[in-house]
Amino acid sequence: MTDAALTIPEQRVLGCLLEKELxxxxxxxxxxNALVNACNQLTNRDPVLALDEAAVLEALEGLKDRQAAWLVGGAGSRVPKYAQRLAEARNLSVQECAILAELLLRGPQTPGELRARCARMYPFPDLAEVEAVLALMLEAEAPLVARLPRQPGTKETRFGHLLGDPLPAEAPAPPQPRGRLEEEVAVLRAELAALRAEFEAFRRQFE
Incomplete structure (x- = not known):
């Protein structure tokens, strides 16, 4: 598979092929038809998409160019069928395929979330195995996942796949000009002085 980033439809199609195989x-x-339905499922998908046949076929062409999917022609089969070939190309284990499918279908997740949600594809016996597989994927010659910075107020680390477009970083608030900040401070000081004056006038009424 080439290193080119997968589009959102390509990520969804590849994730569905990995998921349904397991x-x-x-x-x-x-x-x-089955692949279109899988891409547009309302469960186990984030975000929920509405891809038509043309979009799915275009995604399949992109994946075939990257050697991540192919058209399967079985004996006696009158309907074209599609399969993923990423596992073969990257020599991925069942555990790695399950985790990768989940990350492609639902975005960044914690090891605990991955263990629970991968159960329909591979029943991880404990969290330690999930973490061990993630470590292998992190340390691969061409890493498939990345450890993401912890979000404010959270304790657990999330992981995201590296097959698609770069994960968007939270945009920092634009710095305010120094002059504007000084103006705001001056206004606040004036309001505070006015409140103090009103309080003193009120207090004198009872002296």
């Missing part, structure tokens, strides 16, 4: 192997590879 969660519903009897119905895999997927027909175009």
């Amino acid at each position: 969660s519903t192997p009897d119905a895999y590879p997927l027909t175009l």
Whole structure:
């Protein structure tokens, strides 16, 4: 697979192929109709998308160019079906595929969230195994995931995949000009002085 960033539809299609191979192997590879339905599921997806057949076919073409998906022609099959080939290209384990599918389908998550949500694809026995697999994915020659900075007020670290567009960083508030800050301080001081004067006038009424 090339290092080019996957588009949002490509991420969703690849995530669905990885997911369905593990969660519903009897119905895999997927027909175009099944893949469209998988991409537009209302559950286990964040965000929820509404991709039509044209968008899914375009995403499949992009994934085929990157050697991440392919058209499968089984004997006696009259309907084209599609499968992922990323696992083979990157020599990924079942555990890595489950985690990657979950990150592609629902975005950054903590190890605890990954363990719970991956259960339909691979039942991690404990959190330690999730963390061990994430460590392997972090230390790979071409890392598949990244550890994200902790959000304010949170204790757990989240992980995100590295196959798509760079994760947007929170934009810092633009600095205010020094002159404007000084004006605001002057206004606040004036208001405070006025309040003090009113309080003194009120207090004198009872002396």
